[in-house]
Amino acid sequence: MQLVCASANPDKVAEIQALLAGVVDLLPRPSEVPDVVEDADTLVGNARLKAAAIVAATGLPAVADDTGLEVDALGGEPGVYTARYAGEGCSYADNRHKMLAELDGVTERGAAFKTVAMIVWPDGSELAVEGVCPGVISIEERGDVGFGYDAIFQPDEGTGLTFAEMTADAKHAISHRGRAFRQLLSELERQSPNGRSSGR
Numbered sequence: 001m002q003l004v005c006a007s008a009n010p011d012k013v014a015e016i017q018a019l020l021a022g023v024v025d026l027l028p029r030p031s032e033v034p035d036v037v038e039d040a041d042t043l044v045g046n047a048r049l050k051a052a053a054i055v056a057a058t059g060l061p062a063v064a065d066d067t068g069l070e071v072d073a074l075g076g077e078p079g080v081y082t083a084r085y086a087g088e089g090c091s092y093a094d095n096r097h098k099m100l101a102e103l104d105g106v107t108e109r110g111a112a113f114k115t116v117a118m119i120v121w122p123d124g125s126e127l128a129v130e131g132v133c134p135g136v137i138s139i140e141e142r143g144d145v146g147f148g149y150d151a152i153f154q155p156d157e158g159t160g161l162t163f164a165e166m167t168a169d170a171k172h173a174i175s176h177r178g179r180a181f182r183q184l185l186s187e188l189e190r191q192s193p194n195g196r197s198s199g200r
Contacts, residue, residue, distance in 0.1 A: 001188070003119060005029050006036075006050040006064035011147040012177075016065070019172060019181040023188075026063070033057045043068050043080060043116040044128055051120035063184075065117045067176060069149055071137060072110040073103060082149075096141060096152050109137040113153065113176035117184045127187055131180030138162055146171065 003020075004027045007013050017026050036053045038046040046066040054062035068079045078085040086094035103109055112135065118128040135155040143151050143164025150163035150171075157174045158166065172178040 003063040006054045047118040067115040115176040115180040117180040129183040131176045133176040
């Protein structure tokens with residue numbers, strides 16, 4: 001099955017390729033497609049905007065995801081604003097530094113990563129699933145692999161390590177993105193050989 005990847009983030013693309021390897025032929029996002037304004041107020045809405053834009057540009061089915069980090073002590077923020085928590089054009093490090101500053105002195109540091117993975121077909125039909133990984137925000141950055149908030153997110157189901165201290169395989173086994181894309185593959189396998197249920 002061929003899907004065009006809606007993400008232009010090389011770190012996310014690498015993870016998605018690893019998770020779909022052997023099942024989906026993941027085609028790169030066309031370079032001429034402009035960035036999509038992610039102004040929906042939900043992860044599902046943003047994933048749909050990205051996938052639909054790629055379908056409109058290519059005429060091929062597209063896969064997109066959107067991820068949010070919800071921190072209990074921050075009332076569920078940053079949520080849909082996770083990627084730009086420290087402002088437009090911010091770096092991964094900027095986001096981590098702001099998060100640690102906001103939680104300075106806070107003892108209850110529970111959080112959860114959520115990823116919505118979605119496929120949109122040219123006829124407008126879609127398939128969306130969600131993956132969740134609960135954990136805590138660490139006191140300081142630990143580890144030097146991964147990206148985003150990996151150096152400050154310690155999953156509950158790990159061994160006390162942050163995502164940035166884990167191997168890629170160990171992270172994929174329990175991560176929000178890993179869970180979402182495994183569920184997406186499971187749903188596709190339940191459907192007809194052309195990758196879609198008869199009702200689509």
